Amino acid sequence: MDKTDLTPWRRQVHPEGINSCGKDNLTDVFGWTVQALLAALAFMCLILKRFCEPSATRRPWLIWFYDTSKQGAGALVVHMVNVYLASQFVGDACTWYIISFLLDSSLGLLIIYAGIKCSQFLAKAKQWDLINFGEYGKPPSPKAWLAQCGVYILLMIVEKVFITLLVQFKFWEGVSKLILAPVGNPKVEVTLVMLIIPFFVNILMFWVTDNFLMHHSSSSEVPKPRSTGTGRRIFDRARFRMQNASRNTGVPEESESEILLSGDDEAIIVNNSSTSATVVV
Numbered sequence: 001m002d003k004t005d006l007t008p009w010r011r012q013v014h015p016e017g018i019n020s021c022g023k024d025n026l027t028d029v030f031g032w033t034v035q036a037l038l039a040a041l042a043f044m045c046l047i048l049k050r051f052c053e054p055s056a057t058r059r060p061w062l063i064w065f066y067d068t069s070k071q072g073a074g075a076l077v078v079h080m081v082n083v084y085l086a087s088q089f090v091g092d093a094c095t096w097y098i099i100s101f102l103l104d105s106s107l108g109l110l111i112i113y114a115g116i117k118c119s120q121f122l123a124k125a126k127q128w129d130l131i132n133f134g135e136y137g138k139p140p141s142p143k144a145w146l147a148q149c150g151v152y153i154l155l156m157i158v159e160k161v162f163i164t165l166l167v168q169f170k171f172w173e174g175v176s177k178l179i180l181a182p183v184g185n186p187k188v189e190v191t192l193v194m195l196i197i198p199f200f201v202n203i204l205m206f207w208v209t210d211n212f213l214m215h216h217s218s219s220s221e222v223p224k225p226r227s228t229g230t231g232r233r234i235f236d237r238a239r240f241r242m243q244n245a246s247r248n249t250g251v252p253e254e255s256e257s258e259i260l261l262s263g264d265d266e267a268i269i270v271n272n273s274s275t276s277a278t279v280v281v
Contacts, residue, residue: 021094021180021189023087030187034194035079042202043072049207059214066136066145067214071206073149074156078104081160085167094189095176098197100167105201107166108159112209115155134214152213 025031046068050059059067082104086097116133123132130147137144183189 020092021186021193023093025186025190026083026086026093026097026194031190031194034190038195038198038202041199042075042206043068045203045206046071046210049210062140063136063214066140066148067134067210070145070149070152070213071209074152075206077153078108078156078160081164085164089176091173091176092180092189094186094193095180096167098179098193099172099176100163101193101198102201103163103166104159105205108163109205109208111159111162112155115158116152116213119151119155148213 046064050064053059082097082100085100086093089096119131120133122128123130123135129135129137130141130144131151133148133152135144180189180192183192
């Protein structure tokens with residue numbers, strides 16, 4: 001087949017021009033490499049989020065995996081659906097992919113949030129503990145994780161159906177012709193729509209969604225630090241002296257007020273001494 005035959009065929013597949021992004025560009029070696037890189041960066045973002053959590057309430061690695069794997073499974077399903085749907089629309093496949101992705105990350109996020117809240121409400125009302133997001137029991141049960149993962153994937157499918165119906169409006173045809181109009185290289189388009197733009201959007205989306213899926217400890221569950229102030233030391237010293245006095249009958253017992261007073265005197269000495277390195281109590 002000569003060049004005169006090749007060009008019309010390519011124009012028929014890519015109505016926007018020879019340099020348009022086609023469905024093959026999303027699933028060739030370069031396209032899959034970019035997608036794998038994006039997945040690795042998103043995974044690193046979730047690891048970073050765990051280390052940013054307060055040490056007192058930081059999730060164990062197993063709980064963190066249960067929470068993030070649900071989000072990873074749901075994101076993978078939606079991503080594969082977007083890749084397939086982008087090849088079914090007429091025009092530049094990359095533009096249709098990025099339109100679907102941005103709608104998933106904005107309006108779709110609200111749908112997912114509402115679905116998670118409904119699931120948690122049903123879990124408490126019907127005593128369906130397995131689908132209470134972030135709760136896996138003690139010890140953590142794989143059945144709870146599997147049930148919550150299934151519910152989350154179902155929510156993502158419902159969200160994807162809604163977004164797909166929304167994209168059917170003719171308004172998006174005009175948007176698809178303008179959104180990547182300045183870009184003429186298919187590989188540059190793939191890099192933009194599958195790495196650069198999703199990377200920054202996913203940082204926010206994954207961070208927010210992880211907060212939806214994780215268990216939030218109440219104030220009563222957070223351990224309170226033990227008091228180590230002067231009052232505690234005085235009380236311990238008074239109790240120690242009274243115990244010793246009860247054992248040694250030959251030594252006159254000090255009254256509680258005298259013991260506490262001696263403790264106060266020592267506390268004053270400690271506070272006023274700026275040059276003392278060690279105080280023996």
